[in-house]
Amino acid sequence: MAEERSIYFIKAMYEGLRDAMREDETVVVIGEDVDRSIIGATRGLIEEFGDERVKNTPISEATFVGACIGAAAAGMRPVVDLMVGSFFYVSMDQVANQAAKLPYMSGGQVSLPIVYFTASGPSGSAAAQHSENPHPMLMNVAGLKVVMPGSPRDAKGLMHAAIKDPNPVVFFQDAVLGGTRGPVPDGPYQIPLGEAEVKREGEDVTVVAIGALVNRALRVADKLKNEGVSVEVVDPRTLVPLDKKTILDSVRKTGRLVVCDNARITCSAASEVAAIVSEEAFDSLKAAPRRVAWEDVPVPFSPVLEKRVLVDDEKISAAIRSTLATATV
Structure with missing residues (x-):
């Protein structure tokens, strides 16, 4: 190594x-x-x-x-x-x-x-x-x-x-x-395209996070651990081809899904992941999947408005709490 x-x-x-x-x-x-x-x-x-x-x-x-x-x-x-x-x-x-x-x-x-x-x-x-x-x-x-x-x-x-x-x-x-x-x-190595990675093991909810939101999801998972919530964080790493198996295996274990994507919510990567899980692991879901993404507007220059549009720790945490509070599908 x-x-x-x-x-x-x-x-x-x-x-x-x-x-x-x-x-x-x-x-x-x-x-x-x-x-x-x-x-x-x-x-x-x-x-x-x-x-x-x-x-x-x-x-x-x-x-x-x-x-x-x-x-x-x-x-x-x-x-x-x-x-x-x-x-x-x-x-x-x-x-x-x-x-x-x-x-x-x-x-x-x-x-x-x-x-x-x-x-x-x-x-x-x-x-x-x-x-x-x-x-x-x-x-x-x-x-x-x-x-x-x-x-x-x-x-x-x-x-x-x-x-x-x-x-x-x-x-x-x-x-x-x-x-x-x-x-x-230090040396050369390759990570095969199309292989997701479970960045954190958990039991209660799967969070699929993309790009910079991986670190945010891990930070939220650390905070919720103190409240007794066990969050599994999956990083797809490659969006095409998408490692569906790793995501589906995780959701079948936890029964809940939150997808975090730094893009507008309509036709987002989050939408695709939620659709795949709904079609292929519906019988494992204990609650409807949740998407955390941008509003369908151009990203504002104003710092205050930009913050409102973008995904932050609070929005991820709220989505996790919402899916945990939802009755079985």
């Missing part, structure tokens, strides 16, 4: 990317400011790998996202830094109509091993156009895999695995996690 250190989430992403680049010379990094990396995930790569493998681009997301499709079809493994989750809207035609569909439409003759990664979600009054978490929308695009880790350890292992995957993968770095720290093995 490699030695572990406590490092920042963004540094863990960098290490996963660096390890993949050292292993395979066809891995190239393309995107806005990747040579200096304002956010940090690509900082230092140009010094090690040079400007032939670390390519800075103009601010034209649709253009370089499309260029990477051609690069992947020609045998490269491009890793695309989109910087901000909202920029997926600018490049949506290239991502959804080209990258996601060409392997299928070519009958498997074209392989597109591309990773699109971005910092996403609210980070403190960044306003509506820079606070999006578009993972539910991209979950609906057949042909994409979608990853959203909640810890530095998972970020490093999932980044390396995503780059090795032969399919287009979207990797979301929840923006507020960038400066958080956690134990991470």
Whole structure:
């Protein structure tokens, strides 16, 4: 087992990317400011790998996202830094109509091993156009895999695995996690896509939490333990493909489900998880599933209004208490 250190989430992403680049010379990094990396995930790569493998681009997301499709079809493994989750809207035609569909439409003759990664979600009054978490929308695009880790350890292992995957993968770095720290093995390793992890064992209620909400759910679970409530916390880590078995096994044990998702509640990842559990584990439910997500509005700039919209500890705790108080379905 490699030695572990406590490092920042963004540094863990960098290490996963660096390890993949050292292993395979066809891995190239393309995107806005990747040579200096304002956010940090690509900082230092140009010094090690040079400007032939670390390519800075103009601010034209649709253009370089499309260029990477051609690069992947020609045998490269491009890793695309989109910087901000909202920029997926600018490049949506290239991502959804080209990258996601060409392997299928070519009958498997074209392989597109591309990773699109971005910092996403609210980070403190960044306003509506820079606070999006578009993972539910991209979950609906057949042909994409979608990853959203909640810890530095998972970020490093999932980044390396995503780059090795032969399919287009979207990797979301929840923006507020960038400066958080956690134990991470020193050497290269991969965490397989499509494997959830039970972050905390419990008996009374299952909380499925995504991205930055994993830490919130664990904090709420610690508080409720003092009240005699045993909360099991499950982190999907990969949203597509979704590890249904781990989630269903947990709900069949606890009989209750709360899903926490930093996205608007309509058509959210939380909605998909709740639907799966309702269809496939209905006979195990002691109460209706609860979703904790944003209101269906753009994320406000105002700190007071932003706080009202977003998921916090109190909303998670209230949902858990509600499902525990509900009579058997």
